[in-house]
Amino acid sequence: MFASCLQTILVVLSLASSMETSELPVEAFASLPNVSQVSLSPDGNKVALLYWAQQLEDQETFVRVINLQTGESQFPFKTDNQSGLINRLRWGNDSILLASISMPATRQGVPTTETRIVRLDLEAGSASNLLSTSFLRRFRYTPQFQTNIVDMLPDDPDHILIALDGYRDHTGVSIFQVNLQLKRPRVIENGQGYISNWLTDQQHQIRIGVYQRDTNFRVLERSPERRNQRLLWQFELFSEDEVWPLGFGKDPNQLYVIQYHQGRKALFVVDLTDPELTAKPVITHPHYDVQGSLLYSDVEKDVIGVTFNEGGGFTFFEESYQRLQKAIDRALPETTNLLLGFSKDERRYVLFSSNATDPGAYFVGDRDTGELLHLADRFTMLPVDYMQPKQRIQYQARDGLTIEGFLTQPSTASKSSPPPAIIFPHGGPISFDDGSFDYWTQFFANRGFAVLQMNFRGSAGYGFDFMSAGIQGWGQAMQDDIEDGTRWMIQQGYADPDRICIVGASYGGYAALMGSIKTPELYRCVVSFAGVTDVELLVRSHRRYRNSRVAQAQIGDNFRELRSISPVNLVEHIQIPLLIIHGDQDRSVDIQQGRRLIRQLERHNKDVRYIELERGDHYLSNSQHRLTAFRAMNEFLKQHLTQQPESAHADQVTLPPSQTPPN
Numbered sequence: 001m002f003a004s005c006l007q008t009i010l011v012v013l014s015l016a017s018s019m020e021t022s023e024l025p026v027e028a029f030a031s032l033p034n035v036s037q038v039s040l041s042p043d044g045n046k047v048a049l050l051y052w053a054q055q056l057e058d059q060e061t062f063v064r065v066i067n068l069q070t071g072e073s074q075f076p077f078k079t080d081n082q083s084g085l086i087n088r089l090r091w092g093n094d095s096i097l098l099a100s101i102s103m104p105a106t107r108q109g110v111p112t113t114e115t116r117i118v119r120l121d122l123e124a125g126s127a128s129n130l131l132s133t134s135f136l137r138r139f140r141y142t143p144q145f146q147t148n149i150v151d152m153l154p155d156d157p158d159h160i161l162i163a164l165d166g167y168r169d170h171t172g173v174s175i176f177q178v179n180l181q182l183k184r185p186r187v188i189e190n191g192q193g194y195i196s197n198w199l200t201d202q203q204h205q206i207r208i209g210v211y212q213r214d215t216n217f218r219v220l221e222r223s224p225e226r227r228n229q230r231l232l233w234q235f236e237l238f239s240e241d242e243v244w245p246l247g248f249g250k251d252p253n254q255l256y257v258i259q260y261h262q263g264r265k266a267l268f269v270v271d272l273t274d275p276e277l278t279a280k281p282v283i284t285h286p287h288y289d290v291q292g293s294l295l296y297s298d299v300e301k302d303v304i305g306v307t308f309n310e311g312g313g314f315t316f317f318e319e320s321y322q323r324l325q326k327a328i329d330r331a332l333p334e335t336t337n338l339l340l341g342f343s344k345d346e347r348r349y350v351l352f353s354s355n356a357t358d359p360g361a362y363f364v365g366d367r368d369t370g371e372l373l374h375l376a377d378r379f380t381m382l383p384v385d386y387m388q389p390k391q392r393i394q395y396q397a398r399d400g401l402t403i404e405g406f407l408t409q410p411s412t413a414s415k416s417s418p419p420p421a422i423i424f425p426h427g428g429p430i431s432f433d434d435g436s437f438d439y440w441t442q443f444f445a446n447r448g449f450a451v452l453q454m455n456f457r458g459s460a461g462y463g464f465d466f467m468s469a470g471i472q473g474w475g476q477a478m479q480d481d482i483e484d485g486t487r488w489m490i491q492q493g494y495a496d497p498d499r500i501c502i503v504g505a506s507y508g509g510y511a512a513l514m515g516s517i518k519t520p521e522l523y524r525c526v527v528s529f530a531g532v533t534d535v536e537l538l539v540r541s542h543r544r545y546r547n548s549r550v551a552q553a554q555i556g557d558n559f560r561e562l563r564s565i566s567p568v569n570l571v572e573h574i575q576i577p578l579l580i581i582h583g584d585q586d587r588s589v590d591i592q593q594g595r596r597l598i599r600q601l602e603r604h605n606k607d608v609r610y611i612e613l614e615r616g617d618h619y620l621s622n623s624q625h626r627l628t629a630f631r632a633m634n635e636f637l638k639q640h641l642t643q644q645p646e647s648a649h650a651d652q653v654t655l656p657p658s659q660t661p662p663n
Contacts, residue, residue, distance in 0.1 A: 020448070022411055024282035026385075026521065028381035029629035032081070033624045035376040038362045039089045042154075045069055046349060047364065047375065048089045048097050056383075059623045061086065063099060065122060065365070068364065073639070077127050078119040081622040082585075082615045087115075089169050090149070090496040092180045093157035095123045098130065100147040104585045104617065109143070113587045115147040117162075118182065130178060131162075131624030135185055139166040144644050150175060151200045154298050154344070163198060175206060194239060201248035208245050208255070210253035213550035221246055221272060232277060238471055238553060247294045250302040256282070256294055261390065263463045265289035267306055282317075287309060289461045295323075297593075299346050310434065324349075324367065331372055336436070337473035354378070359437050379439070381660045388445040390435050395488040398458070404462070405454035405485060406433055407494060408445045414604035421450040421495030423515070423523075425482050427506030429470055430554070432459045443630065444503075447637065450494050456481035472556040474535055475565030486515075486522050499641045503527040505616065505632075506589060513567035513578075513597075520575045525640040526631055529581045530589045530618050533597035534569075536562040541590060563645045568593075570598045579636040581629050583616020587588055601657065 021210040030051040036520045039048045051064040062088065063077040077099060078527060079086055079323050088100040097120040117130040137143055143164045151161040159177050162185075172191035179185065189198065189206050199208035209229065211218040215237040220229040235241035238358065243259045246267075258265050259279060267290045268279035283290050292307035295314060305316035313336045316322045321339075328337045328351060334354040342349045354360030359379040365372045370643075391407045413419050422444045423427050424431045428609055433453040444451045459471015475510040481633050487494040501521050504512035509531020509596065516526045532538050536559050542551035556562055563569055578601065580593030599609045611626045611632055621624040 003590065022386060023448075024382070024446055026443075026630050026634050027627060028180050028379075029439050029446070030623070030627040031379045031381055031484050032487050032621075032626065035362060035378055035506055036379045037086070037089045038350050038352070038375065039091060040341050040364070041091050041094050042157075042346070043094045045349035045609065046094070048091065049362075049376070050086055050089070053373040054623070063089065063612060064121065064267065066095065066579055069563065074122060074125075076125065077118060085617070085621050087147075090152065092119075092160060094150075096121055096180050096521060098160075103596045104148075104587055111585075111587055111590065112144060115145045119182070119540060120415070121166050128182070130180075130182075131164075131185070132182065136478075141166045148173070148197070150198055150206075151204055153204060161188065161200065162331065165191060166563070167238075168609075172196065174292075177320060190364075195609050199247060201249055201252045203252055205252070207248065208265075210245070215553050217242075217360065219243060223272070232272075237550060245448060247296075247303065250300070251385060257305060258290065260464055261595070262286075263289060263465060267308070272542075276283055281307075283308065283315060287462075289463060298342070298344050311565060312434070313338060328365070328372070350375075352378075354437050356390040356435050356437055357442075358384050359387075359439070373473040374453060382439070382442070385422075387437075387442050390441070395454075395485060397477075399456060399477070401481075403454055403456060403481050403485065405452055406435060408451040408453075409440050409487075410445045410450060411492065412447045412448055413450060413494075416614075418493050418496045420499035420501075421447055421452065421489055422637075423482065423486050423489070423502040423512075424452065424453050424509040425456065425502075426459070426510040427504070427508045428460070429458050429474075429478065429507040430460050431469060431507075432461045438625040443633075444637075447634065449501075449641065450489070451487050452485055452494075454482060456485075460630055474510070474555060475514050475518075479511060479518060482511055482515060483519050483522065486519075493536070501527065501637060501641055503598040504531065505529040507532060509589075510567065513574075514565070516576055517570045517573045517579070520573065523576055525576055525636065526574075526578045527636065528578070528620065529620075529629060530583065531567075531580070531593070532589055533567045533593045535566045537566075537593065537596070538589070556579075568600055569598050571597070571606060572606050574601070574604075574606055576637075577609075577640060579611075579632060581611045581632065583618065583620075583625065585615050586618045588618040616662055 001532045007646045024266045029139050031054055034052050035049050037050045037053050046065055046067055047432045048065045049602045057485055060080055061077045065074040077615040085101040086099050087102055090098045092098050099118045101116045101118055103444055105112050118127055119130040120127050127588045131146055143166050149160055152162050153159050156644045158180050162176050162178050163173040170191035172193055172195040175189035175192040176185040177188050194213045195209040197210040198206050202514045203209045207222055209220040218234040219232045221232050222229050233243040240260050243257050246256045255270045255272055257268050257270055261284050265281040266284040269282055270277050270279050283494045290308050294303050295305035297304045304318045305314050309315050335355045335358055338527045340350045340352055340617050349365045351365055352360055353361040359382045362375040363372050366376050383569050387407050393405050394402055397403050410419055441451045457466055458473055458478050459491045471581050490497045500523050502512040504517040509528035512526050512528050513531055516523055525588050539551050542548040582591055617624045
């Protein structure tokens with residue numbers, strides 16, 4: 001039975017209940033998660049998690065391991081979220097924890113992101129790289145990515161399988177059996193051709209290789225009886241012929257794949273002994289793509305579900321897991337409840353529970369006793385009572401296409417007196433917004449702003465045609481969808497037409513800048529964090545990386561056209577104030593994107609405030625960077641949106657929408 005001291009495991013900071021205003025301090029939203037990446041040990045007696053010590057001045061993130069029997073904690077590793085970022089925690093066995101780390105680096109003058117696995121020996125109290133320097137000397141170069149775990153080998157507590165490139169004279173990635181006790185790894189499969197990834201079956205045999213050369217993909221199969229490979233599928237990226245292998249069932253010839261079905265991605269199972277490779281549907285949906293990964297059981301040795309559910313959460317195939325999920329949902333009826341993992345015998349589990357207004361909490365459950373005990377809240381400074389619900393909405397784009405979005409209204413919202421508003425397009429752009437909790441959106445709503453998030457054409461999740469409409473569509477119809485959403489907000493009375501700001505990050509930052517260029521009459525101000533400003537430079541810079549052809553296929557390779565849709569070349573059309581924030585170690589959108597824009601804006605005497613985050617990345621991973629950015633946004637938005645303009649121009653919103661960017 002769990003120790004009763006579970007409730008005292010983590011320090012919980014609370015806000016005074018007697019606050020006179022519903023506006024929370026900026027720090028509440030700009031804080032890193034207090035707890036994340038919760039993982040249960042195989043024996044079910046310990047949990048590992050990332051713990052952000054916000055009460056400490058250095059504000060580091062710690063790996064924390066908690067003994068569920070005694071409540072005692074260990075802190076075997078920490079990071080400052082700048083020199084390294086912990087992305088995932090996995091248990092190698094009951095005493096060894098594996099932390100996947102990413103870090104900024106440079107190779108031959110090219111900015112890169114490197115990944116490593118840190119081995120945390122809880123009994124010895126030591127931390128070291130899983131792959132030793134002496135082992136890596138056998139490679140032509142140090143592998144950039146060292147966290148591609150192919151198989152955790154759950155029945156072998158001393159080994160895992162890892163894929164690494166650069167091994168001796170072999171091309172592609174090679175597979176190594178890595179000893180968790182730090183004995184020399186053993187090569188299992190030498191790299192070949194352009195195979196960039198491998199999959200094992202449930203018998204832990206290497207079975208599927210994924211070949212990639214530019215935008216051409218092939219799925220190759222090796223049967224258990226023979227070493228030669230056969231071609232299963234080949235396709236071009238961003239085509240309706242895509243077939244993505246996810247993993248095997250208990251039957252070594254049962255392969256689960258994601259492929260298109262009636263224009264939507266769906267989950268299928270294929271019998272590899274069938275010469276026709278007939279795909280039998282497992283989960284399809286008439287409106288949304290089925291996405292996610294497979295869920296496995298160490299007890300059943302089989303697939304038990306998939307991390308997809310239209311309403312959020314997971315979908316389980318097996319009745320016993322469906323019963324467990326239903327019991328949890330009855331106990332926590334108003335949240336989406338995700339089973340993050342089980343002990344090896346599956347009698348204990350960890351759970352994450354959240355919704356649009358609840359930042360989320362972690363629980364530990366016991367299937368034998370029926371206990372479900374609260375472990376920790378993800379954000380201790382964001383009480384549910386101060387958060388606002390999201391409303392799923394739809395509007396029609398100018399060409400009749402239906403755009404889905406999410407509207408978050410402040411507590412002070414009134415159609416008789418519409419509030420100021422934030423138009424908040426997502427990044428990606430092949431990504432999407434959903435109805436889950438979003439700290440940016442809640443920050444804006446808490447400041448009294450209505451917020452519109454829209455899944456413009458090109459967003460993921462809405463089928464092949466919808467996604468394809470955004471290929472090489474930057475600044476065009478994708479941008480029009482965002483503008484049409486702004487006009488919809490005004491027409492529906494959700495926004496004061498004279499007090500709207502467009503805000504975005506990454507591609508969303510690009511869209512925010514283009515909004516100020518194409519339709520300056522709609523917006524009072526712009527905020528761009530890590531935004532793309534020079535589309536030509538973005539595509540050209542990918543020439544230094546292996547995915548250069550992918551970038552050209554997605555964004556375009558006609559540089560004259562790319563220059564015509566780049567904000568850096570259109571600054572003379574910007575007539576409203578801007579706030580530009582960029583990290584100087586951004587590995588997704590290089591800092592030169594921000595610096596080039598600023599030089600052009602200053603040359604044209606535009607109203608701009610620029611903040612460059614020293615050692616800042618693309619994700620505001622450091623708490624101080626996040627606080628700096630949110631404080632700047634808070635001041636900027638209040639300055640431009642909470643003051644009534646001297647002269648209204650609401651009639652301008654009825655002007656015909658712009659079809660193309662200015663020349």
